[in-house]
Amino acid sequence: MGGDSAPHVEVLGAVQAAKEYQVGIILVGAEPRIREELKKHDVEGLPIEIVQASEVITMEEDVSTALRKKKDSSFRVAAKLVRDGKASGVVSAGNTGACMAVTKMVLGTLSRVDRPALVAVIPTSKGRPAILLDVGANVDCKPTHLLQFAIMGEIFSRSILGINRPKVGLLSIGEEESKGNELTKEVFPMLKASPVNFVGNIEGRDVFRGDVDVIVCDGFVGNVALKLGEGVTEMFTTLLKKDLSKHLSSKIGALLSRQAFDSFKAKVDYSETGGAPLLGVRGVVIICHGSSTAKAIKNAIRVARECSFCQMNERIEEGVKALQFLQRPASENILIN
Numbered sequence: 001m002g003g004d005s006a007p008h009v010e011v012l013g014a015v016q017a018a019k020e021y022q023v024g025i026i027l028v029g030a031e032p033r034i035r036e037e038l039k040k041h042d043v044e045g046l047p048i049e050i051v052q053a054s055e056v057i058t059m060e061e062d063v064s065t066a067l068r069k070k071k072d073s074s075f076r077v078a079a080k081l082v083r084d085g086k087a088s089g090v091v092s093a094g095n096t097g098a099c100m101a102v103t104k105m106v107l108g109t110l111s112r113v114d115r116p117a118l119v120a121v122i123p124t125s126k127g128r129p130a131i132l133l134d135v136g137a138n139v140d141c142k143p144t145h146l147l148q149f150a151i152m153g154e155i156f157s158r159s160i161l162g163i164n165r166p167k168v169g170l171l172s173i174g175e176e177e178s179k180g181n182e183l184t185k186e187v188f189p190m191l192k193a194s195p196v197n198f199v200g201n202i203e204g205r206d207v208f209r210g211d212v213d214v215i216v217c218d219g220f221v222g223n224v225a226l227k228l229g230e231g232v233t234e235m236f237t238t239l240l241k242k243d244l245s246k247h248l249s250s251k252i253g254a255l256l257s258r259q260a261f262d263s264f265k266a267k268v269d270y271s272e273t274g275g276a277p278l279l280g281v282r283g284v285v286i287i288c289h290g291s292s293t294a295k296a297i298k299n300a301i302r303v304a305r306e307c308s309f310c311q312m313n314e315r316i317e318e319g320v321k322a323l324q325f326l327q328r329p330a331s332e333n334i335l336i337n
Contacts, residue, residue: 001029001056001074002094004290010093011037013297018046020298023305026087028053028078053077056094059290063097067105075099079106082283089284089304091275093292099285100137100278107282110313112320115141116280117149118219118287119156120226121273126210131157132171134219135226135276141218143187146170147194151319152279153214154196159310160303161213169202169212171221176201183218191216194323274300277307280316284308 001007007029014025015038024047027034031052038048053074057066066073075094079102081087092099100116109116117134124130133153138145150168157166170191172180177188179201191198202212207225217225274296275288284307286300 001053002058002092002098002290003288003292004059004093006056006093007034007037009292009294010297012041012294013292014048014301015041015043015046016294016298017301018043018048021302021305023047023301025049025301026051026078026081028081029056029074030054051077051081057098059095061095061098063095063101066095066098067101073098073102076102076106079103079283079285082285083107088308089286091286091288091297091300091304093275093288093290093297095290096136096287099287103278103281103283103285107285109280110282110317110320112317113148113152113280115145115148116278117152118222119153119277119279120222121161121276122208122226122229124208124210128163128210128213129161129273130207130210130213130215131161132207132215132217132222132226133279134217135222136219137278138219140220141183143183143190146183146187146216146218147190147323148280148320150191150194150196150198150214150216151323152316153216155315155319156277156279156312157213159312159315160306163213165197166213167199167211168196168214168216169199169206171207171215171217171225172201172203174201174203272299274298274303277303279312282313284312 003010011027011034014027017023018025026049028051031050034050053072055070055073057070057073057075075092075098078090082090083106115138118137119131119133120135121129121131131153133149154166154168157163168191170184170188172184174180184201199212202215204225206212207215208229275286278285278287284304286304288296288300
C-alpha cells in the first residue's frame, strides 16, 4: 500500500507473477481497495488471498513516529506473516526506511549476522549483472560489517545470478591497498584472508565495467554511487532520444536503431531486476522503488521466490559461521580425531 501508485501496480504485478511463476500471493492492505483492483483482472483459479491492514506508512512520514503509532501498517502485518511462517517473503514499494526498521524489529537478523545489507543488481558493459552492497541500510559501518557484506553478496551472486566464482571488489578511491579511508584500509586485509574471491580495491569508474561481480562498500557510499548511476542513465537516455529525433535523417536513423535502443533500455531498466533484496534478515525481504511499475513488482516477486527456493538465508548463516570460525585464534579451535 505504500508505493506511489498503490495499490494499482502492486495488484497488477502480483497477478502477473501468480500467472507466470505459479507462486502464491498474499496481498496485504486495505481489503476493499484491493478487491476493487482485483476485479479488473482475470484471477479465477490464481492462488491470491487478501489480509487486511488498516494503516499505511507514507513516504513522507518520520520512521520512528510511524513505528510507534502505526501498529497495523501494511508492511508490519506482512512482516508478521513471514515471521509466523505463513509467507516465505515480503515485497514492498513503500517507505524504505520504514521497511528496514520494521524488518529488524519484527523479523530480526540471522544468527551471527551483525547488520543486514541492501543489495542493488546493476548492469555492466560486459553484459552480465554485478551487485553493489550495501546501498543504504547502514550509513556507518565497521570492517566486520563489510566483511559480512562480502560473504552475503558472494552467496547471492552464486545462488541467484548463477556466477560460479564471483569476483569480489572493495569500492575505494584507488586500486592500491594503501588507498582509501580508515574503514577500507582496515577491511582490505580481512577480505584478503577471507574465503571469498577478493580481487582488491576498485574505483568508481570500474563499478559498471563488469570486471567485478560483487562490489562491497558502506551504505552511504553505496547509495550515492547507485543514485549517481541512475541519474547518469536517465540523462543519457533522454539526450539520446532528443538527438535521434532532431532531424529527418536522425529520425530515419532512430527508426533503424529502435531495436538497439530498446535493447539498451532493457539492460539499464531497474524494473528488470524488480527491487533490492535485504540480505541477512530472517525471511526474504525485497524493497522496490516507490515509483515501481507492475513489471518491477512482478520481477521483485520472482527474485523473492528464487531467494526462498535456493534457501538463501541458510547459505548465508553457514557462510558467516564459517567466516567466524576462520577468524578465531588457533588456541580456541578444538580438533577431534
